[in-house]
Amino acid sequence: MTMATEETQTFSAKLRATSWAAHGRAQHSPFMAALFGGTLAGGRFAELVAQEYFVYDVLEKAAAELRGHPVAGPFARPELDRRAVLEADLAELLGAAWASGIAPLAATQAYCDRLREVCFTWPGGFIAHHYVRYMGDLSGGQQIKKMIARHCGPAGTRFYDFAQIPDPDAFKEQYREQLDRLTLDTAEQQRVIDEVLLAYELTTRMLAAL
C-alpha cells in the first residue's frame, strides 16, 4: 500500500493525519492513563463530567444557532447533543443540587472562551471543535465508557451512549464524507487543522487540570 500524496488525500484523511500526534497526547494524558490503569481517584470522574458539561454547553449553544447554516449546519445534528445526558449524569453522580456544586476550572474556562470566540462566527472553527469532541466521543469514548464502568461503576455514563445513533461507524463514515464535501481552499483547510490542534491542546490541558 502506498501513502496518499497531499494532493490526493481527502480533507478528512488530512485532518486525521495532521492531528494524530495531538490525539495521542489526549489519549495518553495522565488522566486517561489512570482511568485505563484502574487507579483513577474517586471523584475525578465526576469532575470530568462536570467540566465536560461546561464545554458542551457552549458548543451546543453554537450548534443550535448554526442548524440552518449552509456550511456548519449539516454538522450540527441534534442526535449528537450531549447537554441533556450530561445533566442526567451529573444529577446521578452529584445529586439534585449538582448545578450549585460545579464550577469551571481555569483550563475549562480557557477552552470555553475559545469556543465562544470562534464557534458562533466562523463555520470552520465550529467544525474543528465539533469534530474533536463528537468524533472522539463516538470513537475512543466507547472505550473510555468501558473503563469507567469497570473501575468507577456504571453511574453517570449516559454521555457515551448515543441512543439516536445506532451505527456509530456508519455515522463516522458519513461525517468524514461531509468533511470531504467542504469546499475549503488550502489556506482555510490549514486554519481548520490549526483549530483542531488547538482543540486537542485545550482538551489535554483540561484533562491535566482534573
Ligand code: HEM
Ligand atoms: C479526550 C480524549 C480524546 C479525544 C478528544 C479524542 C478524539 C478523537 C477523534 C476526533 C477521533 C477521530 C479521528 C478521525 O478518524 O478523524 C478519534 C479517533 C479515535 N480515538 Fe480518540 N480521542 C480521545 C481519547 C481516546 C482514547 C482514550 C482512546 C483509546 C482508548 C482513543 C482511541 C481512538 C481510536 C481507536 C480512534 C480511531 C477510530 C476510528 O478510526 O474509527 N481516543 N479520537
